[in-house]
Amino acid sequence: MWKWIKFSTLILISNFFSxxxxxxxxxxxxxxxxxxxxxxxxxxxxxxxxxxxxxYKHKSTAWINVTFKTxxxxxxxxxxxxxxxxxxxxxxxxxxxxxxxxxxxxSSELDSVSLLINTKVFFKQxxxxxxxxxxxxxDSVVKVNYKIKQIFNSNQDINLIKILKTNENRLIQDxxxxxxxxxxxxxxxxxxxxxMPKNTIGEFIKPGDLVSLEYCGYFLNGQILEKSxxxxxxxxxxxxxxxxxxxxxxxxxxxxxxxxxxxPSRLTFGENGSSNKKVARNTPLVYELKILxxxxx
Numbered sequence: 001m002w003k004w005i006k007f008s009t010l011i012l013i014s015n016f017f018s019x020x021x022x023x024x025x026x027x028x029x030x031x032x033x034x035x036x037x038x039x040x041x042x043x044x045x046x047x048x049x050x051x052x053x054x055x056y057k058h059k060s061t062a063w064i065n066v067t068f069k070t071x072x073x074x075x076x077x078x079x080x081x082x083x084x085x086x087x088x089x090x091x092x093x094x095x096x097x098x099x100x101x102x103x104x105x106x107s108s109e110l111d112s113v114s115l116l117i118n119t120k121v122f123f124k125q126x127x128x129x130x131x132x133x134x135x136x137x138x139d140s141v142v143k144v145n146y147k148i149k150q151i152f153n154s155n156q157d158i159n160l161i162k163i164l165k166t167n168e169n170r171l172i173q174d175x176x177x178x179x180x181x182x183x184x185x186x187x188x189x190x191x192x193x194x195x196m197p198k199n200t201i202g203e204f205i206k207p208g209d210l211v212s213l214e215y216c217g218y219f220l221n222g223q224i225l226e227k228s229x230x231x232x233x234x235x236x237x238x239x240x241x242x243x244x245x246x247x248x249x250x251x252x253x254x255x256x257x258x259x260x261x262x263x264p265s266r267l268t269f270g271e272n273g274s275s276n277k278k279v280a281r282n283t284p285l286v287y288e289l290k291i292l293x294x295x296x297x
Contacts, residue, residue: 041118041141042099046111048147053109060153061160062089062104066146068126071139083280084221086167088160088273098125100144109151115144128276161271164282168265172284175220175262184262191245192262194286202254207237208297211250215289220262225278225285233293243268246287258290 035043064087068077079087093105099117107113122142123129136142152160176184176192185193205211212233217225234241236250245267249259265271265282273281 035114035116041121043116043141044103045114047114047145048110048112049108050110053111059090059092060151062091062148063087063150063152063163064089064104064146064148066144068122069143069145070136071141071143073143074135076133076135081221082219082223083283084167084171084219086164086171086280086283088164088281100126100146104146104148107148109148112147113145115146116141117144118142164271168282168284171220172262172264175284175286189248189267190264191249191267193259194262195258195260195288197253197257197259200254200256202256202294203296204252204254205236205250205291205294206297209236210234210295210297211236211291212293213250213289213291215246215287218286218288220284220286246289249287249289250291253289253291255291255294258288260286260288262286 035045038044064079065085066079066087067075069075079085089101089104091101091104093102095101095105099121100115103113103115119132119136119139119142120130122144123132123136150163172192179194182194183196185196187193210233212231213228214232215228217227219225236247242250243263245261245263248267249261253259262284263286264284268285269279269281269283271281273279273283279285
């Protein structure tokens with residue numbers, strides 16, 4: 001009897017581990033069907049391509065659509081929403097410390113590609129953080145799907161600049177058309193005053209004045225880019241503390257006034273975008289700001 005029980009127990013244990021390992025293998029197969037293994041934690045699959053498209057050349061710029069997903073296919077970032085379909089990436093085959101950019105250099109124009117990248121590696125390389133967001137903490141990989149819309153080589157810089165400017169003008173025009181009921185005034189340097197400040201008593205802000213203010217920056221699709229820190233103050237005129245366009249607007253305000261403005265890219269992060277890649281090249285921005293306090297020099 002005891003031998004039979006032990007034998008039965010062994011069979012049950014054996015069956016349990018068989019089911020467990022089959023299940024694990026099944027999950028892995030579901031996770032990485034037809035993907036090529038580049039190295040552990042990095043998998044590649046070509047979804048679509050164009051035989052006539054040309055390949056990347058040294059130090060090119062790629063215009064891409066990209067989506068970042070959790071392991072369960074929940075989208076947590078996409079370039080169309082976050083960057084108004086203006087995601088331009090400088091690619092270089094010599095780059096070894098970014099899987100995404102490295103794979104771009106191996107792709108051709110019009111290629112559609114899916115990548116599976118180790119979660120920890122992905123967030124460190126793409127968002128420069130060691131902290132994994134709550135929505136990906138149980139995931140072993142992040143899914144990256146991208147399509148290269150166009151590749152610009154060094155001799156096509158003029159075409160790229162033209163497309164970037166055309167795209168920016170389209171974004172501004174679409175925004176103004178959507179908000180046509182708002183009294184919008186374009187001043188001499190190209191700033192759109194969506195909400196003009198109301199008249200108040202006092203002097204305009206001058207270089208050297210200590211200014212306390214609140215501000216909030218948006219992309220034109222309404223997504224928030226940044227907010228001022230609590231109790232933020234700075235000496236007006238301090239180089240590089242605020243965007244060029246914001247400094248200009250603040251010089252036109254007095255204590256207690258607020259304004260809402262649309263800044264063209266040449267008054268924000270310009271042709272190169274922000275250094276942290278949150279703001280793409282040639283991206284116009286909307287800012288709301290209010291002058292809370294002023295200590296004049």
